[in-house]
Amino acid sequence: MPKVKTSKEEVLKKVIPILRSRGVQNSSMSELSKACGIQKSHFYYYFSNKEDLIREVLATVHSYFNYNLFKIIESNALSLNEKVLKMKLLLDKLFRASDGGCIMANTALETIHLDPTYKKEIQSFFKDFILGLQQLLEVHHSTEKALLLAEQMVQDIEGGILLTQIYDDPKYINNAMKRTETAILNL
Amino acid sequence: MPKVKTSKEEVLKKVIPILRSRGVQNSSMSELSKACGIQKSHFYYYFSNKEDLIREVLATVHSYFNYNLFKIIESNALSLNEKVLKMKLLLDKLFRASDGGCIMANTALETIHLDPTYKKEIQSFFKDFILGLQQLLEVHHSTEKALLLAEQMVQDIEGGILLTQIYDDPKYINNAMKRTETAILNL
């Protein structure tokens, strides 16, 4: 067998969509390494164990999310309308139900009661998600009202992702996004 | 060893809280049978395999939920206020975040992308959940508006359960319940 050249970044990129749609517990190290076209042992060269892999996956997703979300929100060149549109595109990319929904929510429900290993990262992710929405809502609402609305929107969106997955029907997440848009633009 | 007399109902009752909080994938047949104080082989006498067990668990939860929810909703003796109060108590019992949240949502996210085995039951559960809320909302809203609100409330509640579990803070589910109450009573 010829050796295959890879990198940790490449491996993470290939592995994230699988973990998102199959879930953490249902993805074995063998399966993941096979999907990357490398030996399992090589996987352990990159990640000392499965927990370590998942931790890196969640951190990668979180930092990608943060970078893009706050780039939009803090832009001076975009109108509020444009910010909302771009945010919707970002959320669709990260949360699309047909691709497994929100890996943070999935991992939370899969692991949080057994092992709080990933709790901090997940908490931090949702803190930023809520904060981002709050900042957009503060254009038309008071700080306190904006926070409460942001929390409600995150709940609505995550619940919408759940129902959309259960029924294979995008209307639930779409309705949640519409309500979010309405609240931000104060329509 | 003395023989232990059990029944399938007893086993289900003991097993449900474990599956709810640990999740389906993280609960082994050995662990579950041990928790019931019976031999693993006896478990396979009741349930032909793990899938069969989970199916019965979900059906049991669903029928318990349905029976109690619609008993409240269709009662002639209760005021709308009382119905809302009783429904909140039922939801708290079934969905309490400290006890593992909503077993239907948990199982959905754990399994739905691998294996649609439990999909029908979960779909049917949420259909009834939405329908129940819709009937309460129809007192003060049109049929279509009531359906849309009911879907929104279910999303809000399920998202609230998620955030409450992630942050160990009941405020998210409590806020969702308050919003639901407000919408039903038309305050």
Added chain:
DNA sequence: GTCTATAGATCGATAGAC
């Protein structure tokens, strides 16, 4: 209680870049 499959994990060997 036992069987079989598969999970996570580790080890020693080596191809290939320098």
Added chain:
DNA sequence: GTCTATCGATCTATAGAC
């Protein structure tokens, strides 16, 4: 040659199942 990224093989524990 050395170094290190990669491989093949294997260990141990535990899962579901009967």
